[in-house]
Amino acid sequence: MIKRDPFKIFLAVQGALFLRELSMRFSSGRMGIFWTFFEPFFQIFIFILIKLFLFASDDSTFDFAVFLALNFTAFNMFKNIVIKSTASFQANKALFVYKQVKPIDTLIARTMVEVFITGIIIVIFIVLGFYFNFDMTIKDLSMVTLGFIWLIVFAFAFGILAAVLHVFSDSVGKLIGFFMTALMFASAIFYTIEILPLELQVWLMYNPVAHFIEMIHGHYFYALTDSLVSYNYMVIWTMSMLYISLWLYSKLEKRIVSS
Numbered sequence: 001m002i003k004r005d006p007f008k009i010f011l012a013v014q015g016a017l018f019l020r021e022l023s024m025r026f027s028s029g030r031m032g033i034f035w036t037f038f039e040p041f042f043q044i045f046i047f048i049l050i051k052l053f054l055f056a057s058d059d060s061t062f063d064f065a066v067f068l069a070l071n072f073t074a075f076n077m078f079k080n081i082v083i084k085s086t087a088s089f090q091a092n093k094a095l096f097v098y099k100q101v102k103p104i105d106t107l108i109a110r111t112m113v114e115v116f117i118t119g120i121i122i123v124i125f126i127v128l129g130f131y132f133n134f135d136m137t138i139k140d141l142s143m144v145t146l147g148f149i150w151l152i153v154f155a156f157a158f159g160i161l162a163a164v165l166h167v168f169s170d171s172v173g174k175l176i177g178f179f180m181t182a183l184m185f186a187s188a189i190f191y192t193i194e195i196l197p198l199e200l201q202v203w204l205m206y207n208p209v210a211h212f213i214e215m216i217h218g219h220y221f222y223a224l225t226d227s228l229v230s231y232n233y234m235v236i237w238t239m240s241m242l243y244i245s246l247w248l249y250s251k252l253e254k255r256i257v258s259s
Contacts, residue, residue, distance in 0.1 A: 013100055017092075017109035018116075024091075025113055040076055040121060044068040047190045061223035063135040069125045071189040074148060074216050077118040078155045078209065079180045084110045085159025086166045086173050089256055096257045103256050104249060107163060111156050143219035151212045154238045160245035167256050188213045193228050201228065208237040 026033050047068055085107050092106040129136045138144060166172040187209040193201050204210050211234050218226030249256075 013105050021109050021113045040072050043072050062221040066134050071213055075189050078151055080114045081111050081155035082159045086162040086176050088163050089167055139222050140219040147216040157241040157245045164248050167259050
């Protein structure tokens, strides 16, 4: 009997789980698909209206619509990876009877689905941006790309922790939802940290997500910088979160499967 390559088994499992998760993501029909892609456009539209209402003229040194599209795309990707990961173990519990499927495989698949959807949204934004003649000039594409990839890793680590905790307490899912709403207003999505009072800057920069968003738009727009970003702080948060999450998962994997 020929023993199958573990990596090939992993890829086969991921392929099947990816298609399953993608199907479930859009299982609510046309409205589910519509809302998935409409949500970021609605968010951008609302904040543009708020800006126009509060400020009669747009004196920004960068295209504010592009700024919002970039930041909301990054934050929504982070939020959706964490939220979708939180309930992943319970949603896929029936699959754990197959020894080839590990609980963490479902987290990887859900993360990849969110990355795939985010990629489609980015393409739509790029097409619309060029069509409506927005300023799409990028200062440093490699650093913007790195920011997105790094944010995916951080979100995945956060998602593992949330998923493990949710197995033992259903309230974790609700807390994560409230936490993400609060985090949206504290992560430099519709403003830049540098325009705020110094005291508020200090407090907001304790938030690691704010560093990711500042990094991404700081390297996208020529008018902005990443001067407030601490890459060491981001590394510490990412590696600590990844280590703690994977350690907890490895210790509790059997209980997760049997719960």
